[in-house]
Amino acid sequence: MDPVMDPVLEVQGVSLSLGGLTILDDLSFAVGRGEVCALIGPNGAGKTSLFNCVSGVYRPSAGRISIAGHDVTGLKPHERARRGVARTFQNLGLFPSLSVRANAMAGAHTRLHARLLPEMLAAPWARAEERALQEEADLVLDALDLGAVADTAVTALPFGTQKRVEIARALMARPALLMLDEPANGLSDGEVDELAHVVRGIRDRYDLSILLVEHHIGFVTGLSQHVVVMDVGRQIAAGTPAAVTTDPNVVRAYLGDPL
Amino acid sequence: MTMPLSAPAVAPVVAARTRVRIGYLLVLAAILAAAVVPFLAPPYVVQNYTRVLIVALPTVGLNLLTGYGGVISLGQSVFFGLGAYVTAIxxxxxxxxxxxxxxxxxxxxxxxxxxIGIPSLRIRGVYFAIVTLVLAAWFPNVIQRFNETTGGNQGKSLTVMQAPGWLGLAQDQYGYLVSLCFLLLVLLLLRNLARGRTGRALTAMRDNEVAAATQGVDVARTKIYVSGLSAAAAGLGGCLYAATQGIVSSETAYFTVVGAIEFLAAMVIGGAGTVLGPIVGALVTERLPVLLSDVDPQLAVAAYGVLLIVVVRVMPAGLVGFATTLARRLTARVTQHHTTVNARNEGKP
Known part of the structure; x- marks a missing residue:
């Protein structure tokens, strides 16, 4: 593995077993600051499980996960969110009872200072904080072309748009590491190109490091500096998109013969 | 990246503003109406309405925990009883x-x-519901066990609250108005809470606990805090119950599982997760049986059961949720109509 300078995420020897099955097997890689790193591999390779280990939904059975140099292996999901980890979900993890704007605002949960008592008493500073957050949410929604649907119920939106609401919610956390689980899933080719443009834009604008799971190989090669290829829980290749996509192991396990 | 938008974005905003304005007016009218009740109704009816206000308190608390947070509690009767016995003793x-x-x-x-929340809310699932149900079943026995202090099933009498002389109010009127003030205060506090960070976190937890946690919501801690707040609202209700009714006993229905279920039913009928639902629900569960039993006592129980089934089947969001949806459709139609009319008029030479 090539050394990554100033890593935002370090995964060191991570293994995960669930019910006797080995899901992840001694996985190691890192995501550098400002980098877009993609995880690719066939279904069942363990990509989403790795996401769950990084965001704290699963506890790895071995290994170490660090965020910006701090070991977070033992931390709960909400504690990792405070350390700057934000994610989207493969099959959507939005809050259906909330509007698009409220979903986005929910992403900023850890950044708000108002707690029970100031909230109940409607303390002026707590209300000001809420108003400021609402304005900020509207800016982020506009940046993702969601301004027009801010007051809509999320469930009324098409799948691809809901995935973008998830990105907006994750951005509202002002994360150091943004994890996107199949953001291009269900989009047309034109929409995929647009999404790549949007993701590049938000990375620069919000100074993000991004870990990406995606099957759309054009999206991956166009966006990422670093690709990790997984198969049945193991890492079978890693490197630049160009190097990885021509690697015979990767072609055999995942990409198939070139057309 | 574009998406199809069925309606122009302006109409919903206008509709939302109209709705908010109409909503405030309705609430103001309801408060005024509630304030004049004790001066128009005979004392026994006023007392019945006082119980509506008091039952609304544990229901408002339960609504925060169950309606917004999705945590089912069957123990509001215990906290209601605790508050009542603290005051009575x-x-x-x-x-x-x-x-x-x-x-x-x-x-x-x-x-x-x-x-109670610390051990049982850290575990996901129905544990909290079971723990609170056990406590609710057990509470009357505890009252019995300490009957020297509590009066057991014989009850404990206390002097009811009296209006200060300069107010010139009768006892029933005073009890009603004090209860109304406390209920409005609690409603205001919990509405503020439901609108901000905590309300969003609660709804997020109910909708998707894993996603809420990854957004930074400390799920266990939030549930524990809200369990405390919910119990506090019930305790306040219990205090007012003792102070207005003048007797508490281990057989008072509100302190038993029957009470816990009534609070839950009131929340569901009124509308779980709505601000005003608990009040409407308490009005139905406390007032309707009384009204119906004037007609036929047997009918009261049956009608109550039928109502519960109808509401759950037809209006999953309760009476308030149903009314809100209806109002939203109406205002949307009216504003849409206006927009079309205006557009047509502008088009004319």
Whole structure:
């Protein structure tokens, strides 16, 4: 593995077993600051499980996960969110009872200072904080072309748009590491190109490091500096998109013969 | 990246503003109407309405925990009872004025709600519902067991709250108005809470606990805090119950599982997760049986059951949720109509 300078995420020897099955097997890689790193591999390779280990939904059975140099292996999901980890979900993890704007605002949960008592008493500073957050949410929604649907119920939106609401919610956390689980899933080719443009834009604008799971190989090669290829829980290749996509192991396990 | 938008974005905004304005007017009218009730109705009806206000308190608390947070509690009767006995014992045996017992009658259930929540809310699933159900079943026995202090099933009498002379109010009117003030205060506090960070976190937890946690919501801690707040609202209701009714006993229905279920039913009928639902629900569960039993006591129970089934089947969001949806459709139609009319008029030469 090539050394990554100033890593935002370090995964060191991570293994995960669930019910006797080995899901992840001694996985190691890192995501550098400002980098877009993609995880690719066939279904069942363990990509989403790795996401769950990084965001704290699963506890790895071995290994170490660090965020910006701090070991977070033992931390709960909400504690990792405070350390700057934000994610989207493969099959959507939005809050259906909330509007698009409220979903986005929910992403900023850890950044708000108002707690029970100031909230109940409607303390002026707590209300000001809420108003400021609402304005900020509207800016982020506009940046993702969601301004027009801010007051809509999320469930009324098409799948691809809901995935973008998830990105907006994750951005509202002002994360150091943004994890996107199949953001291009269900989009047309034109929409995929647009999404790549949007993701590049938000990375620069919000100074993000991004870990990406995606099957759309054009999206991956166009966006990422670093690709990790997984198969049945193991890492079978890693490197630049160009190097990885021509690697015979990767072609055999995942990409198939070139057309 | 574009998406199809069926309607122009302006109409919903206008509709939302109209709705908010109409909503405020309705609430203001309801408060005024509630304030004049004790001056128009005969004392026994006023007392019935006082119980509506008091039953609304544990229901408002439950709504925060169950309606917004999705945590089912069957133990509101315990916290209601705790508050009632704190007031009854301190007033009857220790000579306190009822209002002096208020802080303790709220703080003790609050602490109990937090303490019960700490072990049972850290575990996902139905544990909290079961733990609170067991407590609710057990509570009347505890009252019996300590019957020297509590009066057991014989009950404990206390002097009811009296209006200060300069107010010139009858006892029933005073009890009603005091209860109304406290209920409005609690409603205001919980509405503020439901609108901000905590309300969003609660709804997020109910909708998708894993996603809420990855957004930074400390799910266990939030549930424990809200369990305490919910219990505190019930305790306040219990305090007012004792201070207005003048007797509490281990057989008072509100302190038993029957009470816990009534609070839950009131929340569901009124509308779980709506601000005003608990009030409407308490009105239905407390007032309807009385009205119906004037016609036929047997009918009252049956009609109540049928109503519960109808509401759950036809209006999953309760009466308030149903009314809100209806109002939203109406205002949307009216504004849409206006927009089309205006557009047509502008088009004319």
């Amino acid at each position: 301190l007033v009857a045996d220790h000579g306190w004025a009822w209002w002096q017992t208020l802080p303790l009658a709220v703080a003790l259930p609050l602490a109990a709600g937090v303490l």
